[in-house]
Amino acid sequence: MKNKASRSSGSVVLGTSLIVAGAAFFLGAFVGNSALVRSAMPAFAADIFLSDQQPENVDFSPVWRAWNVIDAKYVATGDVATSTAASTSTDVISDEDKVWGLIQGLAASLGDPYTVFLPPSEAEVFEADISGSFEGVGMEIAIRDNTLTVVSPLKGTPAARAGILSGDRIIEINGTETRGMGIDEAVQRIRGPRGSDVAFTILREEVSEALEITVTRDVINIPTIETYQRADGIFVVEFLNFSAVSPNLFRDAMRAFVLSGSNMLVLDLRGNPGGYLQAAVDTASWFLPSGRVVVTEDYGDNAGPIVHRSRGYDIFSDDLQMIILLDRGSASASEILAGALQHYGIATLVGTPTFGKGSVQELIPITDTTALKVTVARWIGPGGDPIPTSGIEPDVEVKMTQEDIDAEKDPQMEKAVSILLGGE
Numbered sequence: 038m039k040n041k042a043s044r045s046s047g048s049v050v051l052g053t054s055l056i057v058a059g060a061a062f063f064l065g066a067f068v069g070n071s072a073l074v075r076s077a078m079p080a081f082a083a084d085i086f087l088s089d090q091q092p093e094n095v096d097f098s099p100v101w102r103a104w105n106v107i108d109a110k111y112v113a114t115g116d117v118a119t120s121t122a123a124s125t126s127t128d129v130i131s132d133e134d135k136v137w138g139l140i141q142g143l144a145a146s147l148g149d150p151y152t153v154f155l156p157p158s159e160a161e162v163f164e165a166d167i168s169g170s171f172e173g174v175g176m177e178i179a180i181r182d183n184t185l186t187v188v189s190p191l192k193g194t195p196a197a198r199a200g201i202l203s204g205d206r207i208i209e210i211n212g213t214e215t216r217g218m219g220i221d222e223a224v225q226r227i228r229g230p231r232g233s234d235v236a237f238t239i240l241r242e243e244v245s246e247a248l249e250i251t252v253t254r255d256v257i258n259i260p261t262i263e264t265y266q267r268a269d270g271i272f273v274v275e276f277l278n279f280s281a282v283s284p285n286l287f288r289d290a291m292r293a294f295v296l297s298g299s300n301m302l303v304l305d306l307r308g309n310p311g312g313y314l315q316a317a318v319d320t321a322s323w324f325l326p327s328g329r330v331v332v333t334e335d336y337g338d339n340a341g342p343i344v345h346r347s348r349g350y351d352i353f354s355d356d357l358q359m360i361i362l363l364d365r366g367s368a369s370a371s372e373i374l375a376g377a378l379q380h381y382g383i384a385t386l387v388g389t390p391t392f393g394k395g396s397v398q399e400l401i402p403i404t405d406t407t408a409l410k411v412t413v414a415r416w417i418g419p420g421g422d423p424i425p426t427s428g429i430e431p432d433v434e435v436k437m438t439q440e441d442i443d444a445e446k447d448p449q450m451e452k453a454v455s456i457l458l459g460g461e
């Protein structure tokens with residue numbers, strides 16, 4: 038499968054630029070799907086931090102008119118429906134809370150589910166996640182088609198053990214409808230102390246009725262890489278997320294693969310929602326010569342593109358036979374890696390279309406206690422095309438049905454094995 042001739046040429050840290058290479062929010066694991074902290078921000082970002090002046094040619098008078106009408110006329114009735122940006126008081130919402138609400142509305146006006154304002158409570162959650170304090174259910178969520186959707190439950194976490202699957206649509210959290218609910222509010226509702234329960238009402242493809250699933254929160258230990266060799270000689274690497282330690286762990290996995298004597302490799306990226314961009318680039322470097330383009334960050338008219346290239350480990354011969362397994366839970370860094378190895382003819386992709394996370398987020402501090410996570414670029418594959426929002430299409434599509442799951446069958450792995458052993 039490796040055809041070298043066919044290869045074409047080619048912590049919230051306040052006050053720094055933080056690039057997010059993931060799909061959304063891990064619940065009880067980490068928010069933003071980990072991140073890559075740049076030593077130097079794009080040129081346009083410096084001006085953002087320096088400027089707090091009103092933009093020219095923008096009429097803000099309707100905003101202040103509405104503000105004054107609310108101050109003069111509004112009377113709270115019953116329990117005030119507070120959002121995550123608002124005060125917990127049932128009768129007083131501070132001016133600061135109104136400002137946070139304005140910024141949230143500004144971010145929401147873009148129609149981009151990945152651009153969100155993090156008021157103090159959410160910014161604090163983000164910082165706790167990045168620092169490694171994890172209690173929750175262990176899954177990642179995003180907004181897909183205006184619906185709160187599970188990107189992936191982490192293997193071995195409470196969410197996975199309870200039976201939550203990639204692609205599940207969450208319509209209620211503890212009895213509260215999620216229609217119109219943002220990621221930040223969902224995070225607040227799903228989080229909680231170890232040992233407490235959170236109830237989900239879920240819609241799932243091929244299941245006619247809504248499912249009620251209760252998950253008991255716990256401390257989340259994020260798995261990264263697991264390896265094993267099958268009796269038929271095929272070596273399997275289950276790659277569960279792209280973390281800061283992934284490059285070293287993948288190096289160990291490749292050493293074990295070489296020592297196994299096999300030339301048949303399955304890289305299982307199912308349920309891998311991404312993580313550190315550089316971990317994906319490093320992984321691709323084991324299979325590509327130096328200088329090959331892995332992915333490009335396209336900043337449009339705001340700045341020049343940033344091209345990420347293989348570091349050229351490229352240790353395998355043309356005898357390598359490689360399959361990558363994908364599903365809807367494969368996002369961002371997983372899509373970058375799979376797309377690059379597919380483009381250069383290194384691996385055959387088997388499974389279902391990926392999540393379709395083709396954009397780059399930057400975390401920018403707004404105040405000492407708040408931040409804006411904003412989409413600043415899109416991922417462009419080595420062939421020059423952006424990662425489609427519909428996901429990367431596998432070379433061989435194999436679905437996993439609920440009946441397969443109930444019977445503990447894995448038709449995707451079975452197909453990969455058949456291809457590697459020559460049965461197609």
